[in-house]
Amino acid sequence: MTFPLRIALIGAGHMGRQHYQHLLQVPAARLCAVADPGPGAAEFAAECGVPHFTEHRRMLDVAQPQAVIVANPNNLHVATALDCLAAGVPVLLEKPVGVHLDEVRELVAASRGSGVPVLVGHHRRHNPLIARAREVLAEGALGRLVNVTALWQLQKPESYFDVPWRREPGAGFLFTNLVHDLDLLRYLCGEVVQVQAFTSNTVRGLPNEDSAAILLQFENGALGSLTGSDGVAAPWSWELDSGESPVYPRQYDQPCYLLAGTQGALSIPQLQRWHYAEPGAGWHQPLLRGSETFTPGEALRLQLEHFVRVARGEEQPLTDAADGGRTLALIEAVREAAASGRACAPSRIV
Numbered sequence: 203m204t205f206p207l208r209i210a211l212i213g214a215g216h217m218g219r220q221h222y223q224h225l226l227q228v229p230a231a232r233l234c235a236v237a238d239p240g241p242g243a244a245e246f247a248a249e250c251g252v253p254h255f256t257e258h259r260r261m262l263d264v265a266q267p268q269a270v271i272v273a274n275p276n277n278l279h280v281a282t283a284l285d286c287l288a289a290g291v292p293v294l295l296e297k298p299v300g301v302h303l304d305e306v307r308e309l310v311a312a313s314r315g316s317g318v319p320v321l322v323g324h325h326r327r328h329n330p331l332i333a334r335a336r337e338v339l340a341e342g343a344l345g346r347l348v349n350v351t352a353l354w355q356l357q358k359p360e361s362y363f364d365v366p367w368r369r370e371p372g373a374g375f376l377f378t379n380l381v382h383d384l385d386l387l388r389y390l391c392g393e394v395v396q397v398q399a400f401t402s403n404t405v406r407g408l409p410n411e412d413s414a415a416i417l418l419q420f421e422n423g424a425l426g427s428l429t430g431s432d433g434v435a436a437p438w439s440w441e442l443d444s445g446e447s448p449v450y451p452r453q454y455d456q457p458c459y460l461l462a463g464t465q466g467a468l469s470i471p472q473l474q475r476w477h478y479a480e481p482g483a484g485w486h487q488p489l490l491r492g493s494e495t496f497t498p499g500e501a502l503r504l505q506l507e508h509f510v511r512v513a514r515g516e517e518q519p520l521t522d523a524a525d526g527g528r529t530l531a532l533i534e535a536v537r538e539a540a541a542s543g544r545a546c547a548p549s550r551i552v
């Protein structure tokens with residue numbers, strides 16, 4: 203008989219508590235400890251019926267978890283994960299994997315050197331609709347991918363910024379939100395070789411950007427754009443369109459990604475596919491529209507189940523530290539391009 207994997211939570215804020223809700227639904231795992239120095243964390247641990255620690259290294263020593271979920275602020279991710287790897291404990295590390303490429307390279311080396319896995323929490327990759335979109339692309343149903351249009355346009359309430367770290371460097375919407383979209387674009391469309399970008403903070407006037415327009419050149423030759431803002435009253439974003447989380451009222455009919463190739467096009471999350479009936483047809487013939495089907499599933503739950511298998515050594519991480527690092531390198535290229543006004547290539551993470 204296999205006992206449930208004993209998982210500790212480091213960082214029991216908004217995201218950590220979401221992970222806990224999913225842990226309750228996964229029989230193969232159970233929470234064994236909470237480490238968080240913040241207000242309310244001890245009470246939360248008591249509600250969960252597990253010991254509370256204010257410091258994660260002491261928690262690793264005393265509670266001896268078999269795996270950890272790290273959901274503390276972005277700039278603590280790598281240092282925390284390194285401590286877990288040093289203790290031999292597999293990590294599900296929230297995104298972004300880190301905030302500097304050098305620290306991420308250190309994490310990649312530590313994970314490879316120790317053989318202890320890191321799964322980066324790019325949970326959208328685990329959504330069955332993304333898996334189906336990836337299959338459609340791999341089957342060649344769109345022909346050669348030519349244009350990629352991505353939108354992340356929504357309104358965060360002002361109260362979101364009451365949490366101090368969300369106003370500080372390292373927590374802007376590039377690191378916190380567009381990191382998801384850029385990761386998915388890499389996952390679906392392949393690596394990006396060059397970007398150009400404008401960013402702006404004129405909606406809120408905080409140190410971090412609140413709006414961006416990004417041009418992407420993919421390794422396979424496709425050209426893309428991603429326009430985003432967290433300060434616009436608009437319905438085009440994964441959060442509002444995908445229905446992945448019930449906390450966001452859903453805009454069923456609005457897409458956030460549009461992929462166009464020589465033989466067809468695909469909208470996401472609707473998974474509507476357009477194509478012509480005959481090869482060689484063009485704008486005078488009707489475009490046919492069909493829907494791709496898939497069995498829905500909860501991405502965070504599926505990610506957690508995958509993490510249990512990763513921690514038990516049964517699977518390789520779908521997004522390891524190096525892969526998460528490549529998404530971070532893309533973010534850094536966007537920031538550099540916006541600051542310099544030049545086209546920039548993402549740094550290589552091998």
Ligand SMILES: NC(=O)c1ccc[n+]([C@@H]2O[C@H](COP(=O)([O-])OP(=O)(O)OC[C@H]3O[C@@H](n4cnc5c(N)ncnc54)[C@H](O)[C@@H]3O)[C@@H](O)[C@H]2O)c1
Binds near residue numbers: 241
């Ligand atoms: N995957 C997603 O869709 C998603 C969504 C939201 C947030 N996140 C990520 O989750 C992480 C947390 O974000 P959040 O919105 O939950 O923030 P939050 O502020 O609600 O929670 C962060 C928690 O970390 C705790 N903390 C601070 N220092 C700590 C330390 N040294 N050790 C342990 N805990 C510490 C805080 O007390 C707080 O409880 C971030 O990295 C964020 O990017 C991911």
